[in-house]
Amino acid sequence: MKSIKNVTLKTLAVLAGVIVFYACGSSEQKKEETTDSKTLVKEAEEVKAEDNSKGVGKFTHVDVSPTLDKQMADAGKKIYDVKCSACHRLTDEKLVGPGWKNVTKTRTAEWIMNFATNPDEMLDTDAIAQGLLEECLVRMPNQGLSDDDARHVYEFMRENDGVK
Amino acid sequence: MRQSELKTLALLAIAFATTVFSCKPKNVSTTTSGDAAQKVYVAPGKYDEFYNFVSGGFSGQMAVYGIPSGRLFKVIPVFSVDPEKGYGYSEETKPMLNTSHGFVPWDDLHHIALSETDGVHDGRWAFGNGNNTPRIARIDMKTFKTAEILEIPNSAGNHSSPFITENSEYVIAGTRFAVPMPDSDMDVPINTYKDNFKATVSLISVDKESGKMNIAFQILLPGVDFDLARAGKGKSHGWFFVSCYNTERANTLLEVNSTKNDKDFIMAVNWKKAEEYAKAGKGVKKSVNYAHNTYNDNTHSATSVMEKEVLMLDPKDCPDMIYFMPCPKNPHGCDTDPTGEYIVGSGKLAAVIPVFSFTKMLDAIDKKTFEGSYAGIPVLKYDAVLHGEVKKPGLGPLHTEFDANGNAYTSMFVSSEVVKWRISDLQVLDRVPTYYSVGHLSVPGGPTKKPWGKYLIAYNKITKDRYLPTGPELCQSAQLYDISGDKMKLLLDFPTIGEPHYAEAIPADMVSKNSVKFFKIEENKNPYVTMGEKEAKVERKGNEVHVYLTAIRSHLTPDNIEGVKLGDVVYFHVTNLEQDWDVPHGFAVKGANNAELLVMPGETQTLMWKPEKVGVYPIYCTDFCSALHQEMQGYIRISAPGKNVPLTFSTGTNQPKLEEDKF
Numbered sequence: 080m081k082s083i084k085n086v087t088l089k090t091l092a093v094l095a096g097v098i099v100f101y102a103c104g105s106s107e108q109k110k111e112e113t114t115d116s117k118t119l120v121k122e123a124e125e126v127k128a129e130d131n132s133k134g135v136g137k138f139t140h141v142d143v144s145p146t147l148d149k150q151m152a153d154a155g156k157k158i159y160d161v162k163c164s165a166c167h168r169l170t171d172e173k174l175v176g177p178g179w180k181n182v183t184k185t186r187t188a189e190w191i192m193n194f195a196t197n198p199d200e201m202l203d204t205d206a207i208a209q210g211l212l213e214e215c216l217v218r219m220p221n222q223g224l225s226d227d228d229a230r231h232v233y234e235f236m237r238e239n240d241g242v243k
Numbered sequence: 244m245r246q247s248e249l250k251t252l253a254l255l256a257i258a259f260a261t262t263v264f265s266c267k268p269k270n271v272s273t274t275t276s277g278d279a280a281q282k283v284y285v286a287p288g289k290y291d292e293f294y295n296f297v298s299g300g301f302s303g304q305m306a307v308y309g310i311p312s313g314r315l316f317k318v319i320p321v322f323s324v325d326p327e328k329g330y331g332y333s334e335e336t337k338p339m340l341n342t343s344h345g346f347v348p349w350d351d352l353h354h355i356a357l358s359e360t361d362g363v364h365d366g367r368w369a370f371g372n373g374n375n376t377p378r379i380a381r382i383d384m385k386t387f388k389t390a391e392i393l394e395i396p397n398s399a400g401n402h403s404s405p406f407i408t409e410n411s412e413y414v415i416a417g418t419r420f421a422v423p424m425p426d427s428d429m430d431v432p433i434n435t436y437k438d439n440f441k442a443t444v445s446l447i448s449v450d451k452e453s454g455k456m457n458i459a460f461q462i463l464l465p466g467v468d469f470d471l472a473r474a475g476k477g478k479s480h481g482w483f484f485v486s487c488y489n490t491e492r493a494n495t496l497l498e499v500n501s502t503k504n505d506k507d508f509i510m511a512v513n514w515k516k517a518e519e520y521a522k523a524g525k526g527v528k529k530s531v532n533y534a535h536n537t538y539n540d541n542t543h544s545a546t547s548v549m550e551k552e553v554l555m556l557d558p559k560d561c562p563d564m565i566y567f568m569p570c571p572k573n574p575h576g577c578d579t580d581p582t583g584e585y586i587v588g589s590g591k592l593a594a595v596i597p598v599f600s601f602t603k604m605l606d607a608i609d610k611k612t613f614e615g616s617y618a619g620i621p622v623l624k625y626d627a628v629l630h631g632e633v634k635k636p637g638l639g640p641l642h643t644e645f646d647a648n649g650n651a652y653t654s655m656f657v658s659s660e661v662v663k664w665r666i667s668d669l670q671v672l673d674r675v676p677t678y679y680s681v682g683h684l685s686v687p688g689g690p691t692k693k694p695w696g697k698y699l700i701a702y703n704k705i706t707k708d709r710y711l712p713t714g715p716e717l718c719q720s721a722q723l724y725d726i727s728g729d730k731m732k733l734l735l736d737f738p739t740i741g742e743p744h745y746a747e748a749i750p751a752d753m754v755s756k757n758s759v760k761f762f763k764i765e766e767n768k769n770p771y772v773t774m775g776e777k778e779a780k781v782e783r784k785g786n787e788v789h790v791y792l793t794a795i796r797s798h799l800t801p802d803n804i805e806g807v808k809l810g811d812v813v814y815f816h817v818t819n820l821e822q823d824w825d826v827p828h829g830f831a832v833k834g835a836n837n838a839e840l841l842v843m844p845g846e847t848q849t850l851m852w853k854p855e856k857v858g859v860y861p862i863y864c865t866d867f868c869s870a871l872h873q874e875m876q877g878y879i880r881i882s883a884p885g886k887n888v889p890l891t892f893s894t895g896t897n898q899p900k901l902e903e904d905k906f
Binding site: 161162164165166174216218220221222223 | 761763764765774775776777778793795796797798800820821822823824826869870871895
C-alpha cells in the first residue's frame with residue numbers, strides 16, 4: 080500500500096463504492112459518465128472561482144507577463160514530456176488526471192504551481208484538489224519539480240492555452 | 244591414535260557435553276528485567292535509535308534492523324540473487340555477480356565493516372565479505388544498494404575480512420584456506436600442503452571520494468588459516484592484527500590435527516611499512532584473473548571488468564613488516580580496543596583470554612625479544628607482548644566488543660554467555676546468559692575509537708526452545724542487552740535472516756539524513772531509458788525485440804504489444820517515471836524463467852524474456868502502487884514465426900468494439 084496511506088477513511092469508502100464504475104480513462108467511455116465527471120469538475124471550479132484560490136504552498140505571488148516567454152514554455156514542454164504527459168493530455172480530455180486545456184484560465188498560477196510542487200499537502204487540505212481526487216481516484220504524485228520547473232510548466236500551459 | 248589426540252577428543256567431548264547441559268535457562272523471568280518491554284518499545288510511527296547492519300551468513304545478503312526494536316527494515320541483496328528485487332535477474336544487475344568462475348548466484352557473507360574517518364563511523368559505506376568465492380562488497384548507505392563487488396584472487400575461504408583501517412584507507416581480506424598459488428602448479432597432491440599451499444592477505448584501497456575499491460597489494464604468507472582481523476587505531480594506526488590457527492598446517496581432520504599446538508598466533512602486520520615496500524617496487528606482479536563489478540546510479544547498470552594483475556609482497560623481501568605473537572589456542576576473535584593499545588585474542592580452546600599490549604609489542608620488536616621464527620617470520624615472546632590474561636572468563640571465548648568506559652564484552656560460545664571485563668585490571672565484572680551458543684557481538688561503534696555504547700547485541704548460533712518451532716530448521720536469532728549500567732540486562736530476542744555473524748550498529752541520524760528518496764529521471768543515463776511516454780516504443784533488431792516501456796501510476800506504456808514471434812528474445816526496458824518517494828513499480832510477465840523487476844522511481848531496469856509458446860501473455864505491475872494498481876496491466880501477443888502480424892504497440896487506443904456500440 081503506497082499512495083493510499085494518506086487517503087482518509089471517508090475517501091476510501093467513496094473509492095470502494097465507485098472504483099468499479101469510474102474509469103478515469105479513455106475518450107471512449109460512455110457519454111453519461113463523461114458528463115458526470117465534467118459536472119464534478121465544474122462544481123469544484125465554481126467553489127474556487129469565487130475566491131481565486133492560490134492553494135497551499137510556497138507560491139504566494141507569481142509575476143505573469145501578458146505575453147508568452149517562449150524559452151520558459153519550451154523548457155516546460157520538455158518537463159511535461161517526461162514527467163506529466165503520462166497522465167495529462169493537452170486537450171480537455173481526462174486521462175489519469177484532467178486535461179490541461181484552459182487550466183490557466185480557471186486556476187491561478189500560484190494554485191497550479193503549488194499543486195505541482197506540493198501535491199500531498201494540497202490533496203490533504205485544498206478543496207479543489209480534493210474534488211479532483213474524488214473524480215480521478217489517483218493521488219497526483221510528487222514528480223520532484225523544482226520551483227523553476229513549475230514556473231516553466233506553467234508557461235507551457237499558457238502556451239497551450241493560446242498565449243502568444 | 245596417539246595419547247594426545249585421544250586427550251583432545253576427550254576434551255572436545257566434554258566441551259560439547261557442557262554446551263548441552265549449561266544452556267538451559269534457569270528461569271526466563273529472572274533473566275529479563277521489569278522495564279525491558281518499555282526499553283525496546285518504539286511506538287508506531289517513531290524511529291529507532293540505531294541502524295544495525297547484520298551479515299546474513301549463508302543467505303549471502305546483508306540485513307538492516309532497527310535497535311532497540313529489533314525490527315527488520317530491509318534485506319540488501321549482495322552476493323545472492325534476489326528475485327524479489329530482480330537482483331541478479333535484471334540485465335542491469337547480472338554483471339554484479341560475475342566472477343572468474345562465471346556467474347555465481349550465491350555466497351556466504353560473514354562480516355560487516357562500516358567506513359570510518361579518523362576512527363569514527365562516517366555513515367558512507369558498509370563492506371561485506373563473500374567467503375566461498377572470495378569477494379568483498381561495498382554497500383552504499385545512501386541507496387542501501389550494493390555498489391561494488393571485487394573478487395579476490397589468490398584466495399580461498401575469504402573469512403578474515405573485511406576489516407577496515409581508521410580512515411578507510413584499506414579493507415583487509417585474509418584467507419581461511421591456504422591453496423596452491425596460480426603461478427605455480429595448482430594440480431598437486433593435497434598432502435603436499437606444507438610445501439605447496441600458501442595463504443595471502445589482501446589490502447584493498449578505498450577511494451576517499453567514490454569509495455571505489457582496488458587491490459593495492461597482497462602479502463604472501465605461510466599456509467596457516469587466518470580467522471579474523473582488526474586494524475589498529477590511534478597509537479596502533481598503521482598496523483593490523485590477524486588471528487591465525489592451524490599453525491600445524493594440517494590438511495585433514497583439522498578438528499584434531501590443527502589443535503595440537505598450545506599456542507597459535509596473532510599476526511601483526513605493519514601496513515604502512517608494507518605500503519612503502521609496495522611503492523619501492525619490492526613486490527612482484529602476478530598474473531591473475533578476477534572480476535571487478537561496479538554499479539552506476541546514473542546508468543542504473545552494473546559493469547564487470549576482468550582484472551589481470553596483482554602486486555604480491557613476500558615477507559622474505561620485506562623485513563620488519565610482519566611479526567607473530569603467540570596466542571593460546573586456535574584463536575578466533577582478534578579485537579583492538581578503542582585506544583588502540585590492547586589487542587584481545589580469543590582462543591576457542593583456551594581457558595584464558597590473552598590481552599596483548601601494542602606498546603609492549605613495539606618494545607619487544609625493538610629489543611628483538613623473539614622466541615624463534617615461523618616460516619622465516621619472527622615470533623615474539625608471549626610474556627614480552629602480553630598485557631595480561633582474563634582468568635576463568637568462561638568456556639570458548641570468541642569475539643570481543645568494547646564500550647567507551649574501558650570495558651570489554653566477550654562472547655563465550657561453549658558456556659553460552661557474555662562476559663564483561665575491565666581492560667585495565669582484567670577483572671571479570673559481570674556475566675549474562677545467551678540463548679544459546681553466542682557467536683559475534685555488536686556494540687554500536689564497538690570496533691571504533693568512539694563506541695556509542697548503550698546496547699549490546701548478541702548473535703546466536705542455536706535458538707532451540709526460544710521460539711515456536713518451525714520444523715527441523717529453527718529461526719536464527721539475536722538478543723539485545725542494555726549495557727548502560729553496571730549489570731548487563733537482557734531486553735529482547737529478535738529473529739534474523741540467514742545465520743547472523745558479525746554486525747555493526749550506527750546512530751540512525753548518521754544514515755537516515757542521507758537516504759536517497761528517488762533517482763532523478765533527468766539524470767537517468769541508462770541506454771534504454773524512456774524519457775517520458777512519448778518516447779515509449781517497440782523496436783525489432785533481428786530476433787531481438789526491445790520494448791521501451793514506462794510505468795507511472797497506474798498504467799504501463801505501451802500496454803498492448805503485437806508482432807512478436809516465437810523465437811524472438813524480448814527485452815522489457817522498464818522506466819519508472821515517478822519522482823516521488825516510496826513509489827517503486829514492479830514488472831512481471833507470465834512464464835518468464837527469471838524473476839520480476841522492481842524499479843525504483845527514476846530508474847530503468849531490463850527483464851529478458853524468451854517466450855516458449857504462442858499466445859497472449861499478461862504483463863502487470865507487481866508492487867501495489869495506487870488505488871488503480873490492479874488496473875496497471877497489459878498484454879503482449881506472441882505469434883508463430885510464419886504468421887504475418889505487424890509489430891505494433893499502443894496504450895489507450897485499439898479498444899475492442901462492444902456489441903452494443905455497433906448500432
